[in-house]
Amino acid sequence: MNNKTTIIYYTANREHPGFAARVVEDLINASAGLPIISVSHKPMNLGTNICVGDQPLSYSNVLRQTLIGLKAAKTNFCIAAEDDCLYPPEYFQFTPATKTHVYRYSNVVVHFERRNRFWAKNYVEAAQMAGRKFWIRRIEKILKGHDSWEPIPVNPPYVFTTRDMRLWRGKSPVIYFKTKQSFRFKTTFFRGAMTQIPYWGTAEEVYNTYLR
Numbered sequence: 001m002n003n004k005t006t007i008i009y010y011t012a013n014r015e016h017p018g019f020a021a022r023v024v025e026d027l028i029n030a031s032a033g034l035p036i037i038s039v040s041h042k043p044m045n046l047g048t049n050i051c052v053g054d055q056p057l058s059y060s061n062v063l064r065q066t067l068i069g070l071k072a073a074k075t076n077f078c079i080a081a082e083d084d085c086l087y088p089p090e091y092f093q094f095t096p097a098t099k100t101h102v103y104r105y106s107n108v109v110v111h112f113e114r115r116n117r118f119w120a121k122n123y124v125e126a127a128q129m130a131g132r133k134f135w136i137r138r139i140e141k142i143l144k145g146h147d148s149w150e151p152i153p154v155n156p157p158y159v160f161t162t163r164d165m166r167l168w169r170g171k172s173p174v175i176y177f178k179t180k181q182s183f184r185f186k187t188t189f190f191r192g193a194m195t196q197i198p199y200w201g202t203a204e205e206v207y208n209t210y211l212r
Contacts, residue, residue: 006036007027010040037072050069064143084177103166105167108176139159
């Protein structure tokens with residue numbers, strides 16, 4: 001799979017430096033040598049870095065950063081990684097069946113800063129893989145006619161239709177953090193809090209390791 005997939009990591013570099021560094025370290029370890037293209041607002045030492053400068057925070061600019069990374073990649077598939085997510089190794093080990101669907105990881109939990117609980121989510125756009133050219137076409141359709149970093153109404157960014165989507169589920173969750181520095185602190189989740197999850201351990205351990 002190493003010659004088929006590139007990680008597209010995008011960030012506005014707004015998270016606390018310590019937390020951000022620990023997330024990046026975990027990403028490098030979990031991805032086990034997959035090529036990484038990082039598209040950031042500030043220069044980073046992560047894979048092939050493309051620094052776009054300090055741009056307005058918006059969903060449309062998240063898509064623009066993703067598009068820049070996709071176009072810089074050369075592999076058939078690309079897989080998303082965000083600065084506020086932790087990914088288990090199995091997230092990077094999946095091989096899609098086609099190049100014309102988006103494959104979303106359906107084992108996702110939310111961790112709100114300073115709350116020692118996890119809540120399950122169905123999926124997030126920060127945990128998905130798709131054919132690179134297919135992904136490019138979908139984003140270009142949304143951004144058509146808008147070539148600047150000026151935000152445009154894309155809320156939320158429905159890049160893919162429900163017909164495009166396929167779900168797959170690993171045993172270990174992706175952790176989707178919501179910190180005070182997040183673009184949006186609110187998110188939907190299922191009822192029923194958990195204090196411990198496979199692979200990562202307890203919510204308190206996760207907080208102490210990554211957020212403290």
